[in-house]
Amino acid sequence: MSGSFDTERHPGVSAEPPAEETRGFVFNHSMLRVKDPAVSLDFYTRVFGMRVLRKLDFPEMKFSLYFLARDVADAPEDVGERTAWTFSQRGILELTHNWGTESDPEFKYHDGNAQPQGFGHICFSVPDLDAAVAWFDSHGVVYVKRPEQGKMKDVAFIKDPDGYWIEIVEPGRLKQLGR
Structure with a gap:
């Protein structure tokens, strides 16, 4: 494979991307809101083999975030370091749970x-x-x-x-x- 590929050319594609200003930018994660974290965590860990990198709770706003990935090698043990590490990875799935949705049988995203x-x-x-x-x-x-x-x-x-x-x-x- 040649290392010269830059981008396909289409209307709207920047011919000169801001290389210096965007150096080090990483697509880190996509977020999905979930009704019941236990059900969703079971699905993504059992069916897709994903692992939970970090859970963050926000009691004042009544929600929790779960960050999942397939590759978790070299994740730091210290939770603060692991939080920073999590936000530096690629291809993470964030599941957001707004507390109480799991108890509402009519609730659906x-x-x-x-x-x-x-x-x-x-x-x-x-x-x-x-x-x-x-x-x-x-x-x-x-x-x-x-x-x-x-x-x-x-x-x-x-x-x-x-x-x-x-x-x-x-x-x-x-x-x-x-x-």
């Missing part, structure tokens, strides 16, 4: 895919899509779309406990995507 549409999904890439589908099936995961369904083959969409969509892809199967 908008998944972003119903009207009006907004947020769409998060995505996990997997080394073997067929094995991942078998794993999801063995855990009773709800599908939006299986890989063989619809116009876009070799891509699955599943739902988490709050109804958020999760795209599942095997990178090697996507070489013809969009061509």
Whole structure:
């Protein structure tokens, strides 16, 4: 692989990104609001093998944050150091729990895919899509779309406990995507 790739060129793409001013910027995390943290934590840790890096409670505002990731090697033991370390990582999922939602049987978050549409999904890439589908099936995961369904083959969409969509892809199967 050549190291000369910079960006695809499309209308609106900055031809000269501010390299010096943005040096060291890292995409750290995306946040999803969850109704019941025990249910969501079970799903993301058991089904996706994620680990909780850090939980932060904010009693005065009545919410908690859970930061999850797949790779937790070299995480500091000291909670303050681990908090700073957590905010320096890449590819973290933040689950936000507003206290009391778990007790309200009528409570539900908008998944972003119903009207009006907004947020769409998060995505996990997997080394073997067929094995991942078998794993999801063995855990009773709800599908939006299986890989063989619809116009876009070799891509699955599943739902988490709050109804958020999760795209599942095997990178090697996507070489013809969009061509």
